[in-house]
Amino acid sequence: MTATVDGSETSADSTSEWQQRIEGEWHGRPSLFDAEGNHVGYEHVVRASVVEDGVSRYWMRTHLEGSGPLRNRFELGANFDFGIVDSDQDRVYCGPDFYGTGQPYGFFVEANYYSPGWQADLRTWNQVLPDGVTQVYSSVLHDGWAVCAVFNGVYKRTFDHETNPETQTFVDEWIAAETRRGSTPQVLPTKESGAWTGTLSVEDAASQTTVGTTEVRIEHEPVSLLRARQRITWEGALDRSYALERYRDGARVQYDGPDVFGNALSYGRALFTSQHLMGPDARGVEKIRGREFLLDPETRDLSIVWQLLSGERTTHFVHGLLTWEPA
Numbered sequence: 037m038t039a040t041v042d043g044s045e046t047s048a049d050s051t052s053e054w055q056q057r058i059e060g061e062w063h064g065r066p067s068l069f070d071a072e073g074n075h076v077g078y079e080h081v082v083r084a085s086v087v088e089d090g091v092s093r094y095w096m097r098t099h100l101e102g103s104g105p106l107r108n109r110f111e112l113g114a115n116f117d118f119g120i121v122d123s124d125q126d127r128v129y130c131g132p133d134f135y136g137t138g139q140p141y142g143f144f145v146e147a148n149y150y151s152p153g154w155q156a157d158l159r160t161w162n163q164v165l166p167d168g169v170t171q172v173y174s175s176v177l178h179d180g181w182a183v184c185a186v187f188n189g190v191y192k193r194t195f196d197h198e199t200n201p202e203t204q205t206f207v208d209e210w211i212a213a214e215t216r217r218g219s220t221p222q223v224l225p226t227k228e229s230g231a232w233t234g235t236l237s238v239e240d241a242a243s244q245t246t247v248g249t250t251e252v253r254i255e256h257e258p259v260s261l262l263r264a265r266q267r268i269t270w271e272g273a274l275d276r277s278y279a280l281e282r283y284r285d286g287a288r289v290q291y292d293g294p295d296v297f298g299n300a301l302s303y304g305r306a307l308f309t310s311q312h313l314m315g316p317d318a319r320g321v322e323k324i325r326g327r328e329f330l331l332d333p334e335t336r337d338l339s340i341v342w343q344l345l346s347g348e349r350t351t352h353f354v355h356g357l358l359t360w361e362p363a
Contacts, residue, residue, distance in 0.1 A: 066189030067218035073287030077102015248273030
């Protein structure tokens with residue numbers, strides 16, 4: 037039996053590639069936001085897994101800090117308990133406390149399940165970064181189609197936390213740092229030009245297989261404290277080039293052409309985007325639903341997950357880490 041402290045799962049008999057990527061203990065302190073993007077609290081989770089009759093079962097103990105109606109809603113006074121059928125095609129959540137499915141795409145998994153206790157439908161994105169020890173987590177909770185709350189945070193993996201004082205110190209320092217960063221809104225540089233660059237993994241959505249990588253560059257030019265111009269290029273397994281102007285109004289972001297129209301809402305460091313691509317590469321039929329996570333406002337590294345759609349059909353997931361370079 038293995039305990040974890042984030043939203044991941046571990047099981048001694050699991051054999052899927054995704055399960056192997058999330059073995060060990062994950063340490064973090066996800067933040068809780070209301071539907072408008074206001075920070076209202078923190079969550080701490082301890083989770084363990086057991087095998088019963090060939091089925092992996094999980095319990096999860098949560099400790100929620102905060103105030104307001106979401107504290108009342110998400111405080112259950114009991115452990116979560118649910119089973120899961122593990123595979124690299126469909127991870128099936130069998131209840132009784134979570135029902136639904138998840139699909140792995142390389143080092144990223146997308147899950148959609150329902151919590152009877154929270155009375156909410158959850159869309160959860162877990163992304164393991166290239167270093168193999170950092171996981172970026174978010175759960176967007178819905179009432180029907182309306183967002184009611186969001187949890188998100190960044191976790192670190194350990195294998196010897198119970199016995200190694202140095203690891204315990206590292207985890208304590210990480211939790212303290214995540215507590216400081218958790219409520220920070222995503223504000224990109226407002227008086228400094230530069231670019232985010234990196235190699236992102238490209239996953240074919242239909243086959244759930246990695247089909248290559250693409251080199252991504254986001255050139256960033258502030259125009260004012262609230263507005264910036266960006267040019268984004270992809271080169272590799274997928275090639276794209278488009279430009280946009282973005283305007284920030286509190287937690288909200290607007291994309292106002294020339295090649296991208298849409299909007300976004302930030303829940304702390306995580307910006308959830310809806311972008312309609314109108315440039316020559318997209319031919320007006322492509323769009324991106326994505327999460328762009330500012331890991332640390334000081335380093336400005338961005339964790340990217342882009343769900344690429346043609347019409348309403350998901351064609352690819354593109355994900356990975358982009359690092360900031362000042363101009």
